[in-house]
Amino acid sequence: MFKSTKKMNKNLTIITLLFTYLFRKIIRISKKKKIVFLCSVLLPVSVFTQQIEVCKTCPIKTVKEAIQNAAPHSTIKLKDGIYKEYDILIDKPVTILGSRKAIIDGNNKGYILKIVADSVTVKGITIKNVGRSYTSDYAAIYISKSKHFVLEEIKAENVLFGFLIEKSKKGLVKNNHIFSNAVVEAGSGNGIHLWHSDSVIIENNEVHNLRDGIYFEFVTNSKVINNSSHHNLRYGLHFMFSNNDEYHNNEFRDNGSGVAVMFSKNIAMTKNKFIYNWGTASYGLLLKEIYDAEIIDNTFQENTIGINIEGSTRINYKKNNFISNGWAIKIAGACYANKFNQNNFLHNSFDVSYNSKLNDNNFTNNYWSEYTGYDLDKNGVGDVPYRPVKLFSYIVNKTPETVVLLRSLFVDIINFSEKVSPAFTPDNLVDKQPLMRKIQ
Amino acid sequence: MLKIFKYSFFDLMRSRWSYVYFVFYLLIGFVLLFLNNDTSKAVITLMNIIVVLTPLIGTIFGVMYYYNSREFTELLLAQPLKRTTIFLGQYIGVSFSLSLSLVLGLGIPFVAYGVTQSTAIFDFISLLLVGVFLTFIFVALAFNIALSNENKIKGFGYAILLWLFLAVIYDGLFLISLVLFQEYPLDQFSLFATIFNPIDLSRIVILLKLDISALLGYTGAVFQKFFGTNIGIIASTIVLILWVLLPTFRIVVKAKKKDF
Structure with missing residues (x-):
């Protein structure tokens, strides 16, 4: 054994x-x-990622057919040509490639691409003529409950909604050009519309002539970078109930009423440009019920109102440029513990407008082009405090019609007397350390 | 009339005050542009100066000229000349020389700094036009005051008061009435209120030119509709012309009846 x-x-x-x-x-x-x-x-x-070619003379002639025949994770290549199709349902992970001359024309009926699967990539093609409707949200590309989607280099033309993304995660929307010819708000849609989504990156897109350029509702952990949104009927960017998002280096020009950020927390906005949002109810940036945001290095130029702030608390405004706006900052009420530091206020008709006598916001170390004080000790900080709220801006707040008297001699006189002894404007709303030189 | 106009014009051109006025604008123009170097910004600053200063200079100069040249006027009256031609000639002479100082004094520095190439050229031209209008209006008003008052001190007093009223007090009353009656729709009222004051009218015409129209907001929609369009510009020009013509007409009427 x-x-x-x-x-x-x-x-x-x-x-x-x-x-x-x-x-x-x-x-x-x-x-x-x-x-x-x-x-x-x-x-x-390689056998697994088969490629399907679609063209007028190929065995497969339509996009719908191609998707039906495609195995998951295969590539569909659209050859140049016009494909008159709509309501194309993409229910499996595929990649659709093509050039700008590969055009899917929806013939003004319904949605064009409806993506309901994960890992779908659409790249390079042109999509045009989405259906018009007052009851349905027809979109060039509609994405629902999808993860890891990529929309890249797409040209979407004459759309109701451009990209309508719902309940989706981890996507990339990059280098697209979306435009339409929106005339009335009710009959038009948004360029890039996100609803209930998370971790989406929107980069380098151009959106114009729509209702809202970019629209976010209940979107978290997302980034909007390097986009240009202009000539839209309503907002360049519209942000609702969306926390922990960032937007950087975007340009919002000539939109109906600028950019609106509402009911959101922890938002970072840096290096954006808000330019030429002129109009009777227009502003560069509207903040409403925003908490804990960072607004740094932005430029607000020639807007009727640079930033319109309502009920927003704990926001840092730093190193922004306010140039030639009607009102640089209009604070409507319930704004506490905001900090305005190192901003440039250049040639605005009104620097700050404030509607109550209570002030809990901090203004220090800003440069005000209308500051007339001196700096005897040559430390770059003015020796006389600057009062950004003038009596006239207080009066205009109370009686808007009085703005007719802007720049008249009488107004200059009352502003001067208020400056000498403040009676109506909050006496602690003052920049005690105004800078003598513009911040570069 | 042309002869009288020429006389007063060259008489004024030789006078020291025309040069002072001219040099003053020249300096302001150069200093503004030197400090700012941006013609469109300078236009805005200049607006404040023109709207307040041209009426002041116009009234003072008009009254002064009338009282100073009284003996010469009496000499002219002894000649076989129509009274209308004498007074109108003098009036146009004074207004024209003041306008010339204004246009040249501001035109030279701005042209030197290249306003003709900048986008502000139209704003600048409308600014000068408004300045010229204001000069004509206020010289006419000054002549009216001087014709009605033999007493120099009284005349000067009224002239200064007129300027003070239209430049400052009027706006004050305007502001108070706007604040007091804020419950009521004030659009039409403020439109009329501005028409009755040439200084306000010119200020708003320029402001709207400089694209501050949007500032007026919803409340100023009537303003924007009125002044923002071509009709508004034409209408306000007509009102300014009326502001010149009516006092001039009164000069003629008054001069015909006046006993020297």
Whole structure:
């Protein structure tokens, strides 16, 4: 019994030795013929990502057909040409590629692409003529409950909604050009519309002549970078109930009423440009019920109101430029613990408008182009405090019609007397350390 | 009339005050542009100066000229000349020389700094036009005052008071009435109130030119509709012309009846 086990042990060792020898040999061979070995490994995968070509003369002539025939994770290549199709349902993970001349024309009926699967990529194609409706949200691309979607280099023309993205996660929307010819708000849609989504990156897009350029509702952890949104009927960017988002380096020009950010927390806005939002009810940026935001390095130029602030608390405004606006900052009420530091206020008709006598906001170290004080100790900080709220802006707040008297001699006189002894404007709303030189 | 106009014009051109006035505008123009270097910004600053200063200079100069040249006027009256031609000639002479100082004094620095290439050229031209209008209006008003008052001190007093009223007090009353009656629709009222004051009218015409129209907001919709369009510009120009013509007409009537 004992002897037999010993024998077995001996046998086992021989077998293991043999195996290691064989294994080494295999590795040596595979090293020599590496390419062949790798190919043999990858072969089944390339069979897996089959490519389907679609064109007028190909076996598959329509996009719908291609999607029906496609295996998951395959690529559909649209050759140049016009495909008159709409309501194309994409219910499996596919990649649709094409050039700008590959045009899907919806013939003004319904949605064009409806994506309901994960990992769908659409790249390079042109989509045009989405249906018009007052009851349905027809879109060039509609995405619902999808993860890892990519929309890239798409041109969407004459759309109701551009991209309508719902309940989706981890997507990328990049280098697209979306435009339409919106005339009335009720009969038009948004360029990039996100609802209930998370972790989406919107980068380098151009959206114009729509209702809202970019629209966010219940969207979290998303980024809006380097986009240009202009000539939209309502807002360049519209932000509702969306927390922890960022937007940087965007340009919002000439929109109906600028950019609106409402009911959101923890938002970072840096290096954006808000330009030329002129009109009777227009502003560069509207903040309503915003908490804990950072507004840094932005430029507000030639807007009727640079920033209109309502009920917003704990916001840092830093290093922004306010140039030639009607009102640089209009504070409507219930705004507490905001900090305005190192901003440039240049040639605005009114620097700050404030409607109550209570002030809990901090204005320090800003540059005010209308500051007339002196700096005797030459430390770059003016020795006389600056009062950004003038009596006239207080009066205009109370009786808007009085703005007719802007720049008249009488107004200059009453402003001066208020400056000397403040009676109506909050006496602690003052920049105690106004800068003598513009911040570069 | 042309001869009288020429006489008063060259008489004024030789006078020291025309030069002072001219040099003053020249300096303001250069200093503004030197400090700002941006013609469109300078136009805004200039508006404040023109709207207040041209009426002041116009009234003072008009009254002064009338009282100073009284003996010469009496000499002219002894000649076989129509009274209308004498007074109108003098009036146009004074207004024209003041306007010339204004246009040249501001025109030279702005042209030198390249206003003709900038987008502000139309704003600048309308600014000068308004300045010229204001000069004509206020010289006419000054002549009216001087014709009605033999007493120099009284005349000067009224002239200064007129300027003070239209430049400052009127706006004050306007503001108070707007604040008092804020419960009522005030659009029409403020429109009329501005028409009755040439200084306000010119200020608003320029403001709307400088694209501050949007500031007026919903409440100023009537304003924007009125002044923002071509009709508004034409209408306000007509009102300014009326402001010149009516006092001038009174000069003629008054001069015909006046006993020297």
